[in-house]
Amino acid sequence: MSAVANTPTTGRKNYVTAIKEALFEEMERNPDMICQGEDIGILGGAFGATDGLLAKYGSDRVIDMPIAEACIVGSATGLALGGKTVMAEMQFIDFISCGFDQIVNMLATYHYRTAGEVNMPVVLRGPAGAYGGGALYHSQMNEAWFCNSPGLKVICPSTPYDAKGLLKGALRDGNPCLFFEIKELYRKREIEELLPEDDYTIPFGKAAIRHEGTDVTLVSYGQNVYHCIQAAAELEKLGVSAEVIDIRTLVPLDEDTIFTSIAKTNHLIVVNEAPMTCGFAGEIIARVAEKAFEYLDAPPIRITRLDTPVPWVKPLELFVLPSVEKIVQAALKSVKF
């Protein structure tokens, strides 16, 4: 699905393996890099993303932290002040709220406050997203909080290729990055893919077109990209040609790819699994309204989680979340407007 380079490959890899490879390669490349988080060393991470790091790099550089998210972020900031590059894992992205102040007030503002004296090469990464029955506190997509906090880059890969390339890019970026991994994709067989053997990174602010089309543009990121791709297939059967854009990074946002697409399709649907109000879908639509209004032939539509928490049991969970069906219906409504 992604643009794998023509380099020799090493067999198909899943998403979490791609993350793991990125961490191993960057630890190898950068002796000043440190990984820390809850259960990342001895256990190898709740999802195995850091499995083997401790054995290879030792407890000085791979730190099993106390269960204290604010301290995990705050000490990562201190390590960066001391010249280190830090990957700090949130065991589930839901728990990042416990470290919120240290992220938005301490880490995100550091470069700004010091008028550029201090860089903060800190990547906060963790498993995010719903559709797995994780219930209220193991299902969240809280990326919008951080998009609303200047100084943070916000990244959400949807493929193994992107996960590796974007994570390696984040670890070299020199700015604090919030890296939302989709835990439902970690071990999904269908999306396994060949990864380049050579070192590669993916630049931020470059969206990927996952499916080309001419009638309606479906913009998304993370897990919902797959819902959009399936919706595009359904729409095809109904004679509607949908283009699917995976933005990959929210901050910075690749507006151009979106604008270029709607210049062609004149219809826009934005899908994200976070709640609607003040969510990132609304931000995308606001930018289109400000800068590309004349391309639209119909009001843009948001398909998001309802403004509810994520409930546990399946029927409830699916009821509140975006689905292929909801996207198809929205696209049909839009093109018929």
Place this chain on the structure above:
Amino acid sequence: MSRESGTATAEATPIHAQVSNLRPRDLLSKEDCLEMFRQVYLARYFDVRLIKEKKRGRLKGTLYSSHNQEAILVGALFGLKPTDWISPIHRDMPAFFLKDLRGDWNRPDRIGMSIEEVCAQVWGRVDSPGRARDNWSHIGSRSKKIIHSTSMLAGTIPVAAGLMYADRLNGGDAVCITFNGEGSTAQGIFHEAINYAAVHKLPVVTVVENNQWAYGTPFELGCATPDVADRAKGFGIPGLIADGQDVFDVYDKVMMAVEHARSGKGPSIVECKTFRAYGHGDHDDDRANKYRPQEEIIAGRARDPIGVCRQTLLDLGYISAAEATTYHAEGKNASEATNEDFPPEVVDYLNAGIEFALQSPLPAAEEGAMWVFKENN
């Protein structure tokens, strides 16, 4: 006023004291002691002068006075190596220029901020180390080894801990002192960060300035143990108590904690008992005279750190009775004190800083939108 918290203090006793029964202060020279006295005067004068500047209309913004707490700043900083780090808060404005202040105060190679930089910050001018992007004590410097604070109380303790972790990996032997009010010790991050520092035996010394009040809230409504130092037991680290009015007692206790940290034994808490002279900030001066009983204020300010230090120097024979009466700053509020109450070098030093600040321009407006991100192209 000074009380030691039993076994914890013994653990922090430095090697030389165990062998010789010497206190850290016993190794200070006469010149050192006189210098500390001068620095207490300097810290007081800074406070007095800023209040006067504001009254004269030459300065805007809230002032957080360190009046009556200067011995803590001077005593805590005096024994540090230049390469040690500090993390001051709102009550500690003089700490920025007191760091590594010995010999010639205008030494350009000093690893602390110059008075010019600090005044430029207070006045919000472009020559501030943070180019006046945040106010008051929210400045820092990597080269000067001062952590850049935010408003969030206790928020720099995890940063200090992470920084010391990095320093240890880098082969350094630095110690970091973080300053905090007693009220801030109720913050979750205070506990998260000291626990982490204790687990990894990181050289972080938390100096708690217990001035009995956190804005309008008395100590006992923020902490259920008689002393903040008691909190140390829960982390398995030493908790020491110093007489915050006595620069030499603060020096002793902080140096014990610093040596403990530098020798790899980990963090400590040093609680310095003191009393906030005025309101929380100068906007609170009037109300603070109402919510705090007059007797409490009088008792809390009875032992002015200038007077306590002078008496020690007299007892040691380092100054004569005649010299002891040259300046009279102690016990005086900013409105009562004059330049004649301070050594002239103290006045001159600050004058230079203020003059520099007043001629330093404001930053260009566009800077407000700069440095959100590090640019990568």
